[in-house]
Every structure is written in C-alpha cells, then in structure tokens.
Amino acid sequence: MTAFDLNDPDFIANPYPVYAWLRDVAPVHYGTTNDLWLVSRHDDVLAVLRDARRFSSDLGNADDNPFNPALRSPRALSRLLDRLPPARTLLTSDPPDHTQLRRKVAKAFTPRRIAALEPRIRQIAEQLVDDLDGDLVRDLASPLPTIVIAEMMGIPAARRDDFKRWSDELVDGLLTGGSRLKMARSAIAISWFFARTVRSRRRSPGDDLISLLTTRDQDGDALTLGELVNFCILLLVAGNETTTNLISNAMLALFDRPDLWRRLGEDPGLASAAVEETLRYDGPAQGLLRITTTEVVIGDVTIPQGARVLPLLGAANRDPRHWADPDAFRLDRPSNDHIAFGSGIHYCIGTALARLEARVTLETLARRHPHLAPAGPPTRIQSPVLRGLRTLPVTVRPATVPAHPVATAQPG
Numbered sequence: 001m002t003a004f005d006l007n008d009p010d011f012i013a014n015p016y017p018v019y020a021w022l023r024d025v026a027p028v029h030y031g032t033t034n035d036l037w038l039v040s041r042h043d044d045v046l047a048v049l050r051d052a053r054r055f056s057s058d059l060g061n062a063d064d065n066p067f068n069p070a071l072r073s074p075r076a077l078s079r080l081l082d083r084l085p086p087a088r089t090l091l092t093s094d095p096p097d098h099t100q101l102r103r104k105v106a107k108a109f110t111p112r113r114i115a116a117l118e119p120r121i122r123q124i125a126e127q128l129v130d131d132l133d134g135d136l137v138r139d140l141a142s143p144l145p146t147i148v149i150a151e152m153m154g155i156p157a158a159r160r161d162d163f164k165r166w167s168d169e170l171v172d173g174l175l176t177g178g179s180r181l182k183m184a185r186s187a188i189a190i191s192w193f194f195a196r197t198v199r200s201r202r203r204s205p206g207d208d209l210i211s212l213l214t215t216r217d218q219d220g221d222a223l224t225l226g227e228l229v230n231f232c233i234l235l236l237v238a239g240n241e242t243t244t245n246l247i248s249n250a251m252l253a254l255f256d257r258p259d260l261w262r263r264l265g266e267d268p269g270l271a272s273a274a275v276e277e278t279l280r281y282d283g284p285a286q287g288l289l290r291i292t293t294t295e296v297v298i299g300d301v302t303i304p305q306g307a308r309v310l311p312l313l314g315a316a317n318r319d320p321r322h323w324a325d326p327d328a329f330r331l332d333r334p335s336n337d338h339i340a341f342g343s344g345i346h347y348c349i350g351t352a353l354a355r356l357e358a359r360v361t362l363e364t365l366a367r368r369h370p371h372l373a374p375a376g377p378p379t380r381i382q383s384p385v386l387r388g389l390r391t392l393p394v395t396v397r398p399a400t401v402p403a404h405p406v407a408t409a410q411p412g
C-alpha cells in the first residue's frame, strides 16, 4: 500500500486499518493523490499541533481545500470566489492575531457559563427524545446543537430552520463535497443576518452570547463587526456538525455493543465515559490542516516549507504506543487524554459545551428509551476529516415484544 485516496469511500467507511499501516510503516507519509503529508503517530501529531510557529493554521485561499474536489473546479463562481480575500477567523489565524482574537472570545465559553446551561439542554433533549421518530440523526443529534447555539445567541425560534440550513450548506461545501454555490449563498445570507443581529445587540444588549461578545474586555478591546460575524459563523461550522457526529458516533458504537448499551440503561451515569471513549475511538474530527512555515524534520522524513500537513487525530487516538488495547471501545479507561479536541493554541473552545450536550443526550436516551435499537444500516458522511453519520435509523420499541400481553395475577 503506497498510494491511496483520502476521498475513497472504502477509506471513509473504515480508515482505521489504513491508520494502523501508516503508523507502523510510514508515520510521516506523503500522499501524491491529495498532495498532503499525513502524520499518524500520537506523539508526532501532538508535536505538530503544539508547534504553531512551524505548522501554521493560516490556510490562505479556501480553494486549496483538499477535501472537496469540487472546490477546484474552474467554474465562473469558483473564479469569482477566488478573488475574495480569505476570511480571518480564529481557526485559521496564527499568533499574534490568534492570541488577540482568542482572548476576546474566551469569555463566552467559560466552564461556569456552559454548566449553567445544563437544565435547558436537558429540556431540549427530553423534548427531542420524546418526539424521536425513526432517525436518530434527523430527529435528535442534528437539531439539538443547533437549537442550543441558536438559543445561546438569542436567535428567535422562527429563524432556526434558516440557521440549520445555512450551517449545513456551509459545512457541506467546505468539508464534504457539497455544492459550492449553496455554500456561497449560505455564507452571504448568514453574514448579512449576523451583521444585522450584531448591530441591533450593540444598540440594545441582552443576556445572550452575541451581546456578551460585543462588550469590551478589561483591556478595552472589542471585536470588530467583521470579527464578530466571522466568529458567529465559525461557531456554527465548528460546533454543530461535530457535536451531531459525536452523538451519532457514540450511539453507533453502543448499538454495536448491546451489552454496553444495556449497562448505560441501568446506569445512565456511564454516559460521560461513553462520550469520552467515543471521542477517542471514533471522534468527529479525524484530521486537521497545517502549512509548514519552514522545512521540518519528523523522524527520518523531511517535510519541505509550504507543504500541507494533515495531523491525523483519529490515528493518534488509536496509537498502541500510547493506548493499551486501542481498538477496543471501553467504558473503564483510566485516562481520557485523547486529542479529539486538538491541542495547543487552537484547542477547541467548545469542549465543555460539546461534552455537556452529548452526555445529556445519551443520559436522556438511556433513561427514556433503554430498548432503543438500530432499524437498518446507517449512511455515512463522505468526508475523510469529518467523521459521522447522515442517517441512523432506529426503533424505539423493545427489540422483542411479547406476542401477548404478559398475564398478570387475577384476583380470586
């Protein structure tokens, strides 16, 4: 095995055997098909993520996106979009810009602010779980994070469907081969919508995330309108689909292991362990993108300057050099030091929120539908970096329904 395509459906269906080969045989592997340097061992991935000076996140023009072949098509729209300056976001900036931006937004995601959301997230989860009607992704895993972030931002319920569509079309266009036209339309619609929301919150602030982000910090710095709009969009793109996929991947792993799902039904307190193990075993973010700012040597391989590097989180999280029994899904691991949320200066800002949403959803499912079972094969998102499901058919009825009602003792 020397060349393979990251967009190959077989690889996307199950990348783990390829990861194992890469870690053992070619831990720093140049893939000609995608023009990417794949880094797969745990310690190497960590070293890349923690070295923002030599491994830049400033990816420049989105047309370089290696995960959506459609983005390289020479159509008129592509050419038009290519002329637009790349949006400056937290995720795609380097220090010192990144340091400043991160300081300005960090206040919105403190563990205390997020923990206070638990009762409302539980209510939303209960409502969705009660209305579950055949597809766990469509009915629960997908709407939940959108509703939560929309409420956090103070977006009226009437705009939620637009919100969801924009977010889905953006993620589709960026990462999963979806229409670039729809992506551009959604980006424009959502930028306009957020710009108007930001202006109105500046005039009359409320108790929501956008109002909080419009206020100055102790150094008197406030986000500019453009930074704020970009950050709101980033929250949708980085936070919604990933959390949806965490919930779906967790349920897929548990359905494959009915004994564990049964244990969760008996003790919903195990939900937190199931969420952590899913992040390690089958995390939503499989790979990140970096550009080398200089020639870099890893092991005995020299990566040239200006190369695109893909640190594979999914491969690192199954590296037997770091984990005992890495291919087993276990709820009793002594440590959860996986790197599913990245590491270093870009470490995910939404970890507390994602963990809370996933844990509460699993607890609610285990309490209300302990007999939940798969009702057909799931379908997978066709992306090598975003791992998750498009559909997960389920049945909420007990797997074995008695043919007749169980006889109860009748009086005398």
Ligand code: HEM
Pocket (backbone or CB within 6 Å): 057, 090, 091, 092, 102, 149, 234, 235, 236, 238, 239, 240, 242, 243, 246, 283, 284, 285, 288, 289, 340, 341, 342, 343, 345, 346, 347, 348, 349, 350, 351, 353, 354
């Ligand atoms: C299971 C769910 C999630 C996963 C697996 C995940 C994963 C990640 C990863 C791996 C990074 C690092 C990217 C890099 O180093 O290039 C990241 C960054 C980020 N995440 Fe998440 N994320 C999740 C949920 C969320 C949520 C719920 C939000 C917010 C609502 C969020 C917002 C962000 C932001 C803003 C960044 C950029 C941080 C920076 O560049 O400094 N994420 N996420």
